[in-house]
């Protein structure tokens with residue numbers, strides 16, 4: 001049990017194994033030709049793993065770029081002393097460009113208006129700005145539509161105070177639709193080729209997220225952008241890559257009571273004991289981002305055995321029918337991770353919850369302290 005001065009007095013915490021994070025990073029690097037650069041996405045608090053600790057460890061391992069969603073995430077990194085280049089994967093408003101210069105953040109743009117604003121600001125400050133241009137080849141989200149991209153890049157290339165450092169696109173369906181993904185790669189490749197022929201060579205050309213990186217070798221270009229696999233999570237089954245899980249979610253038994261058969265547990269009385277049982281209460285709930293639709297479904301590990309949540313998940317507490325088994329107050333309980341020979345993955349919880357592993361780990365709330373193992 002970790003230090004209470006650091007993590008507080010509620011015995012619920014997430015362990016983040018930075019050695020495993022490093023292992024995954026090196027594993028991913030080993031799949032790539034040496035000259036391909038790696039941007040790791042650390043948006044959404046590094047997928048719930050902790051923005052600063054994760055970014056510092058990756059920087060120490062030589063990650064080339066960090067990807068965040070917003071200016072605020074970038075500022076947090078700079079204030080924590082992270083020196084690695086930072087790409088804003090999301091868009092910003094024109095009125096918010098000052099921090100890009102103050103904190104050396106690389107913006108993503110997809111239109112001329114923003115290029116104008118950045119060029120003017122960079123001119124006024126006497127400091128050219130590096131940026132990446134986002135192209136939509138089929139995601140239908142941000143990005144200039146692919147058929148207008150050539151012209152846009154040519155125009156932005158003319159701005160004196162702008163350095164086009166990167167160009168990128170994003171896969172919509174790489175996990176399930178090979179044909180569409182290859183079509184996206186071809187559109188992008190053709191664009192980059194046309195630009196090159198017209199004399200515009202952009203150093204960082206990137207499109208591969210985790211699944212792209214593993215399943216589409218010709219999507220690597222000069223940089224890749226994995227997130228999920230770096231956190232040891234699998235974008236699909238049997239990846240053929242040796243990943244180690246980074247995050248474990250744990251709590252401890254705070255209460256146990258003996259009840260008779262036919263006793264109901266939690267709101268709505270959806271669980272009723274079939275025989276006399278010991279009901280265990282654990283201090284974690286949907287207020288921590290543990291999905292309420294896992295009520296009566298999610299497995300958890302106590303004393304090396306698998307149990308299932310009994311009744312509805314409350315905001316701050318969950319209950320487990322432990323039958324006639326005898327967990328004790330203070331026993332460690334694993335909600336994600338392993339105990340003895342048993343294991344529960346974020347992927348398993350995601351399946352039960354009808355979502356993806358990304359949402360399970362990103363959803364873990366700030367009320368859960370992160371304990372770093374390194």
Ligand SMILES: *Cc1c(COP(=O)(O)O)cnc(C)c1O
Nearest residue numbers: 041089170209210225226227228
């Ligand atoms: C989050 C994100 C990624 C990483 O995706 P994973 O599936 O986690 O590897 C890559 N590119 C962009 C633009 C993203 O927003």
